[in-house]
Amino acid sequence: MANLRGPHLHTPLTLLSSDRDALSRVDPAMVAPGEDARYLVTRAGEASLREDESGALRVALETADPRGGAHQPLVLLGRRDGLRILAVEILEPSAELDDPGRDLRDLRRVADLMVPDDADLALTAVAMGAWHRSMRFCPLCGEMLEAEVGGWVLRCREDGTEHFPRTDAAVIMAVRDSEDRLLLARNTNFRGRFHSVLAGFVEPGESLENAVAREVAEEVGVTVEEVEYVGSQPWPFPRSLMLGYRAWVPGPVELTLQEDEIAEARWFTREELAAALVAEEIELPNTASLGRALIDDWYGGPAEV
Numbered sequence: 001m002a003n004l005r006g007p008h009l010h011t012p013l014t015l016l017s018s019d020r021d022a023l024s025r026v027d028p029a030m031v032a033p034g035e036d037a038r039y040l041v042t043r044a045g046e047a048s049l050r051e052d053e054s055g056a057l058r059v060a061l062e063t064a065d066p067r068g069g070a071h072q073p074l075v076l077l078g079r080r081d082g083l084r085i086l087a088v089e090i091l092e093p094s095a096e097l098d099d100p101g102r103d104l105r106d107l108r109r110v111a112d113l114m115v116p117d118d119a120d121l122a123l124t125a126v127a128m129g130a131w132h133r134s135m136r137f138c139p140l141c142g143e144m145l146e147a148e149v150g151g152w153v154l155r156c157r158e159d160g161t162e163h164f165p166r167t168d169a170a171v172i173m174a175v176r177d178s179e180d181r182l183l184l185a186r187n188t189n190f191r192g193r194f195h196s197v198l199a200g201f202v203e204p205g206e207s208l209e210n211a212v213a214r215e216v217a218e219e220v221g222v223t224v225e226e227v228e229y230v231g232s233q234p235w236p237f238p239r240s241l242m243l244g245y246r247a248w249v250p251g252p253v254e255l256t257l258q259e260d261e262i263a264e265a266r267w268f269t270r271e272e273l274a275a276a277l278v279a280e281e282i283e284l285p286n287t288a289s290l291g292r293a294l295i296d297d298w299y300g301g302p303a304e305v
């Protein structure tokens with residue numbers, strides 16, 4: 001299968017495993033029931049998963065239409081092994097969809113335990129589910145929207161406007177100083193000892209590189225002089241696309257923290273990071289995240305205790 005990656009970094013959750021078959025979405029038969037249909041149930045960032053014989057997590061594809069009588073759109077995720085893979089988002093608890101036998105797992109927590117081939121399907125299903133969950137009514141007139149084009153377009157019944165899935169660009173950057181130390185911070189929203197590299201959303205009218213420089217200046221008060229793009233990763237919780245950067249600041253510089261966002265931040269040498277992990281002073285993001293890939297990229301291998 002194709003293995004399309006950013007220019008420098010091995011980014012997790014980016015293996016292109018299934019054929020999205022986007023050109024077939026216009027055929028309504030592609031989201032009709034049939035023997036070649038398999039269904040993947042999602043709910044607010046969770047996907048229906050199963051453990052395979054080796055203990056790895058895979059998507060749990062169902063052969064029967066799980067909607068029962070519920071009126072919910074199906075999304076054509078693509079084809080695999082001659083089968084049509086259709087995603088169904090559970091919007092509200094219902095007798096049909098609330099099957100206690102389903103194992104719905106939060107992908108943010110378990111994506112790194114998934115078979116890579118399946119993580120791609122599950123992330124797309126969760127992303128489209130989040131969109132269908134949030135876009136029920138026309139933002140222009142408030143009328144109901146109806147799914148078209150294999151669930152990838154919503155059209156207003158009243159004014160006919162088309163609405164498309166959105167992705168919010170966010171930059172995430174490993175900031176290094178002239179001594180090759182890495183900046184790690186604890187956001188005020190982070191739990192416990194959790195530390196990561198800085199990140200933030202791209203603002204309208206801004207380039208990605210400017211977003212990196214602005215976020216670093218805002219959050220820790222230092223001026224980035226050089227940035228380098230390394231790769232991207234979908235992070236559909238609910239709809240982000242993470243764009244990863246290495247960034248450099250000249251010389252060792254003092255940090256000025258934006259207090260309502262950054263609880264702690266400091267520069268780490270590799271030895272200091274290793275010691276902080278052993279002493280359990282800090283905890284890093286899990287290996288499914290681009291943040292962790294950026295930290296490991298700087299560290300020169302997996303930064304583990």
Ligand SMILES: [Zn+2]
Binds near residue numbers: 156158
């Ligand atoms: Zn409308």
